Amino acid sequence: MKKFTIIFIMLSLCSLCFGQDQYTVEVVKLTDKLYKITADGGYPVNFVAFIGEDGLLLVDAGFKSTARKLKAALKKLGNDMPTYIISTHEHIDHVGGNFIFGKDPIIIGHKNLRKRMRCDNYILEEYPEYALPEITFTDSMSVYFNGEEIRIISIIGGHTDNDIMVHFTKSGYAYLGDDAYGMHIPSWDILSGNCSKYASAVKKAIDLLPNDTKFISGHGRDLSMAEMREWQKMLEETTEVIRIEMGKGKDVESMQNEKILSKWEKCTEGGYVSTNTWIQWVFNGIKGEESTLKSTTADYYRAYHNGGIEAIKTTYYELKKDKTWDDNLNPSELYTFAGFLLSKDKIAETIKLFQFAISEYPDIYYFYDGLGEAFWTKGDKENAIKFYKKSLEILPENTNATMMLEIITNE
Numbered sequence: 001m002k003k004f005t006i007i008f009i010m011l012s013l014c015s016l017c018f019g020q021d022q023y024t025v026e027v028v029k030l031t032d033k034l035y036k037i038t039a040d041g042g043y044p045v046n047f048v049a050f051i052g053e054d055g056l057l058l059v060d061a062g063f064k065s066t067a068r069k070l071k072a073a074l075k076k077l078g079n080d081m082p083t084y085i086i087s088t089h090e091h092i093d094h095v096g097g098n099f100i101f102g103k104d105p106i107i108i109g110h111k112n113l114r115k116r117m118r119c120d121n122y123i124l125e126e127y128p129e130y131a132l133p134e135i136t137f138t139d140s141m142s143v144y145f146n147g148e149e150i151r152i153i154s155i156i157g158g159h160t161d162n163d164i165m166v167h168f169t170k171s172g173y174a175y176l177g178d179d180a181y182g183m184h185i186p187s188w189d190i191l192s193g194n195c196s197k198y199a200s201a202v203k204k205a206i207d208l209l210p211n212d213t214k215f216i217s218g219h220g221r222d223l224s225m226a227e228m229r230e231w232q233k234m235l236e237e238t239t240e241v242i243r244i245e246m247g248k249g250k251d252v253e254s255m256q257n258e259k260i261l262s263k264w265e266k267c268t269e270g271g272y273v274s275t276n277t278w279i280q281w282v283f284n285g286i287k288g289e290e291s292t293l294k295s296t297t298a299d300y301y302r303a304y305h306n307g308g309i310e311a312i313k314t315t316y317y318e319l320k321k322d323k324t325w326d327d328n329l330n331p332s333e334l335y336t337f338a339g340f341l342l343s344k345d346k347i348a349e350t351i352k353l354f355q356f357a358i359s360e361y362p363d364i365y366y367f368y369d370g371l372g373e374a375f376w377t378k379g380d381k382e383n384a385i386k387f388y389k390k391s392l393e394i395l396p397e398n399t400n401a402t403m404m405l406e407i408i409t410n411e
């Protein structure tokens with residue numbers, strides 16, 4: 001899910017604030033061989049381990065930050081070296097842990113996954129070659145392992161362009177990655193998915209599976225086939241309602257004001273995606289607007305490696321001049337890249353980049369948060385306080401700045 005919104009920005013700040021100790025990995029036994037794993041690296045993600053006479057097969061590997069705890073949890077189950085890892089899609093909460101097992105496991109994924117793990121914001125993950133899939137497919141394939149046929153089938157197009165489902169044919173379980181989200185309105189990838197096509201992607205999976213299949217959701221609770229059908233119906237009906245209102249010429253705001261999705265309000269409980277956000281997303285998806293969005297992070301990354309911060313500035317101005325970008329040059333990507341530099345302890349360069357961002361976007365609060373964070377990391381309390389205060393002037397309800405000011409002044 002997930003990189004162009006304030007939610008993501010707050011998430012990345014949280015990851016700077018907390019150590020890895022508070023991240024958790026929990027295991028639930030589903031059958032003699034099948035285990036559901038829940039890794040919490042800031043928010044929880046579910047995935048699957050399959051252990052038997054042939055060894056360990058892992059479907060997804062959680063976050064980078066939970067990888068060590070995942071390995072320790074697998075060791076307790078008797079095997080911490082997968083023969084296969086099946087990666088369901090590009091997102092860091094699903095493939096971030098691939099690296100921890102080194103070169104031995106054979107990683108399987110959709111053909112589009114390989115390039116996705118090395119483009120856009122994902123370039124910052126700097127995945128080693130061995131963490132990428134070495135066996136890829138476009139339609140379907142099977143792995144015969146631990147006495148069972150494991151069917152792997154492409155269900156691309158909704159959440160991302162590389163989603164797959166994994167069906168354990170004997171155990172009776174299917175794992176659909178983020179094409180199963182409990183009963184919640186799901187999130188999707190603005191660069192590689194299209195949420196108006198979510199319903200058809202999920203339907204493809206359901207139609208291929210037996211009636212007694214049980215589902216493990218990437219996020220949220222497990223589902224029966226009846227619940228999965230109900231959830232798919234929610235996706236289909238909400239998309240259709242939005243399509244009909246669009247046909248009447250309505251814009252996003254009037255659909256939100258008229259609460260056209262009020263019937264599905266229960267699907268937003270627990271802090272998941274709101275009906276208003278879903279209206280906006282599906283609207284854009286139907287219009288095909290998301291297809292013009294691009295990410296500049298990979299451009300900044302390459303520029304930085306060629307000529308440091310000055311080269312990023314040059315690249316930024318070149319992209320800004322490029323008419324095809326229009327409003328799509330997203331300032332938060334400068335923030336993302338500065339956060340990447342800070343994570344590498346390049347404090348002086350982080351400060352330079354935030355200062356540049358502020359000169360371009362003096363009214364965006366999060367750049368001041370970032371600059372405050374960089375000065376705080378440097379040990380410059382005075383400047384840290386100054387810039388967190390500036391952030392609060394712009395956005396008084398900014399809880400991150402309030403929290404950080406409290407921490408710094410109590411030091």
Ligand SMILES: [Zn+2]
Nearest residue numbers: 001089091178
């Ligand atoms: Zn995802």
